Amino acid sequence: MITNLWLIGIGTGSESHVTLEGRQALREAATILLPLKGEDKDDLAKLRQRIIASSGTNAQVLTFEYPVRDLALPYLARVNAWHDEIARRWQLALDAAGVHGPTALLVWGDPALYDSTIRIAQRLSPAPRLRVIPGITAxxxxxxxxxxxxxxxxxxxxxxxxxxxxxxxxxxxxxxxxxxxxxxxxxxxxxxxxxxxxxxxxxxxxxxxxxxxxxxxxxxxxxxxxxxxxxxxxxxxxxxxxxxxxxxxx
The missing domain is CATH 3.30.950.10 (Tetrapyrrole methylase, C-terminal domain)
Known part of the structure; x- marks a missing residue:
């Protein structure tokens, strides 16, 4: 069960785009969720891993496979189904690890600007307490x-x-x-x-x-x-x- 979820903006992937507040949050987190998007996008995971490593955190890093969208569905239905599946995979990864303490998730760009991480987090049950930490936006x-x-x-x-x-x-x-x-x-x-x-x-x-x-x-x-x-x-x-x-x- 996620009780505290921290969404940390990481800009466009540069380590320097993470604010001091974001780095401190990474150090204080108990767990960090890390999505894997397939071998062709392995660089994305590596960028996140470099940001995590440079923060000096001792948090447990949990990975989960990112789902793909069902292109057969109409656009809005496709996005809603995709968000449901992402939330389900967050929950499965955290439940399997028996997580206690704050969980952090690194968000490209800014968690509040053309990003659905906040909406996905609201699908979790029970809904966690959200903390949003902006980074440098695109x-x-x-x-x-x-x-x-x-x-x-x-x-x-x-x-x-x-x-x-x-x-x-x-x-x-x-x-x-x-x-x-x-x-x-x-x-x-x-x-x-x-x-x-x-x-x-x-x-x-x-x-x-x-x-x-x-x-x-x-x-x-x-x-x-x-x-x-x-x-x-x-x-x-x-x-x-x-x-x-x-x-x-x-």
């Missing part, structure tokens, strides 16, 4: 890597997903658009003529890749770089920011 890492502000002067910022961008196009009234969770370079579905893009992958890591420029001119470079990197590493974590050309330098 949005922060992206703008810092390109040395740009997130917003224009007094301007709004819209954060969306690749799926919504493909399905709905440029959001009405958007000025600065940040796109996360995009596996298909969905910006290519837009009219690129007046867009400027800042794109980044593996942010904060030695493998970091940054590309920026008028979207029409650099889109093919992004597509090719992304495909090559994914083939090389077996996975990719990327994000990008879009603005109208007239606002790109504001």
């Amino acid at each position: 949005v922060q890492a992206l703008t810092a890597a390109h040395a740009i502000p997130l917003n224009t002067v007094n301007g709004p910022v819209t954060i969306t997903t690749g799926r919504r961008l493909r399905d709905e196009g440029w959001p009405e009234g958007a000025e600065t658009l940040v796109v996360l969770l995009d596996g298909e370079t969905s910006f290519t579905h837009l009219d690129l003529a007046d867009l400027y893009i800042w794109w980044g992958a593996y942010l904060g890591s030695p493998e970091q890749i940054l590309i920026e420029g008028p979207a029409a001119e650099v889109s093919q470079q992004i597509i090719e770089s992304r495909a090559a990197a994914r083939t090389q590493h077996g996975w990719i974590m990327d994000s990008y920011l879009l603005r109208r050309v007239g606002m790109a330098g504001e």
Whole structure:
């Protein structure tokens, strides 16, 4: 039974993206849950293991196999079934180990920004007491890597997903658009003529890749770089920011 569950943001996988509070929580945790996502994504587990080791924790590390989504189901049903199965596997791993004390789980990006770990935790019964510790978000890492502000002067910022961008196009009234969770370079579905893009992958890591420029001119470079990197590493974590050309330098 999990009574205390600590969700620790780890940014985009760099050890330096974990806050001092996050490192202290890792040292104080009794158990750390570590998902395994298959051999082709073994680097993801190794990144988490390096963060755990560098924290100096003596916590017991429990692994569990990450389930895959059932692509035969409609999208929302697919996600709900997937979340149910993840929660079940957390519970099985912890029950088998007879865990006592706080349990920590490392979360890519930020536990509250386009991440479902909090929702998955709420599926556990009885529901654990949650503690959420943010790390550096992908949005922060992206703008810092390109040395740009997130917003224009007094301007709004819209954060969306690749799926919504493909399905709905440029959001009405958007000025600065940040796109996360995009596996298909969905910006290519837009009219690129007046867009400027800042794109980044593996942010904060030695493998970091940054590309920026008028979207029409650099889109093919992004597509090719992304495909090559994914083939090389077996996975990719990327994000990008879009603005109208007239606002790109504001």
